[in-house]
Amino acid sequence: MKKIAIIDYGMGNVQSVANALELLGYTATITDDHEVLKAADAYILPGVGAFAEAMNNLRARHLLPLLHTQVIEAGKPIFGICLGMQLFLQSSEEMGLHEGLGWIEGKVIAMKPDSTLRVPHVGWNDIIAKEDSPLFMGINKDAHFYFDHSYHVVCEERYISAKCQYGSYELTAALQYKNLFATQFHPEKSQTKGLKLLRNFLNFVEEYPC
């Protein structure tokens, strides 16, 4: 069984993610310790919080170079959740313009409320997933996932593995590019369908040569 590390950067509902992995039979380490992170086979970057604060915290813990080495150079799989996914992009306009990890070309922009559209986009929504996406294997097409966000990811089509309709917005619900996986929704809070999706990621990690 591969070693999974949940990156603790002072943000995010790390405990919720650890609880979900525990149910799936994994004992994930919640850590910001560089040695422990280097020894892990795959990472989860959870997120509940504000973009700028998250980047500042990653910087303060000197995690940016470490993540670059492990994820981009060594190619270890990583799963970003919600804010964790948004951090993969180049920039975000949440409370000013901020630079992200820049692993995926694109940006994070605000959803604009109007008379019929309430923001944040909170609640259970259905998604349209790409047929060949390993994350959504064995998950029925009408499954729902839990979203809670005010900003959304805009990027090239080739990175997107699932979309979601909210009012007039066609939101990026999930990303996949090489060893980078991410969802805007919270699989750890989407009951059995979310747990199945996490299982699919863990299965990918188990079969991944590294």
Place this chain on the structure above:
Amino acid sequence: MLKKRLIASLVIKNGIVVQSIGFERYLPIGKPEITVDYLNQWGIDEIIMVDIDAAREGRCIDPELVKRVAKRCFVPLSVGGGITSVDQIHTLIHSGADKISLNTQAFINPSLIEEGARFFGSQCMVVSIDAKGDADGSYRAYTHGGKADTALSPAELARQIQECGAGEILINSIDRDGYKNGYDIDLIRSLLSATNLPLIALGGAKDPLCMKILLESCDVSAIAAGNYFHFVEHSATIAKAYLSRYFPDQIRLDGYSDYRDFSFDERGRIVKKEDKSLRDMLFEFHPKEVI
């Protein structure tokens, strides 16, 4: 399409879940972790847990309680009760909470909403407003467990809260709390037009019919109830099956059990199946869902 959420509101007193009646009388229900375990299996969409003793005792909701509950909760969990600082919010989120529910502090210290939103994002900050009707048909918002009058209308308070960066508003009717006489539609409508934030309605649900009337009358984002969920087996699953008949695209039905082929009475309660169909069901094979 975004679904209407069905939210269970758990009131905690002396460490256990209680039934609350008019913010005054309380009856014991049971252990929070057991309640959450059941609700999670019955396909509830979200859980809000508030410790109503905490503020009065000068502490915040117990992070250890949140930890125990979060282990069984694979839907979003909001927690509230006596939260006064960003450090407390940090501890609660690290214990497994997904959102923070503020009430009295949102009124007396609105900067806590701002600070909370800056560190944890707006989507993390839920503000609940307790409201009571006046004799002239207007409404006023109350704090301190329904005891202190803010002299503001709930709509005015909601506008201020949105300015501070809150992500959701929950409106609870003190008059209807635990009295099972249906949601206060006029009160809920007065808040819908006040902000662009998602609105959660609470207070007065007796049965699925009350929830249907709420959805017919106004465009709330979520239906919350307390007591209804505690006293009926599979309460969440049954309410969803009933509501999905009237609002087919608006209810999430991912749960394992399913009541869609049952008949309902006029209040939305399930009607017993005929003996023959019950006999047939005895031999139906239901494989366990593998994750």
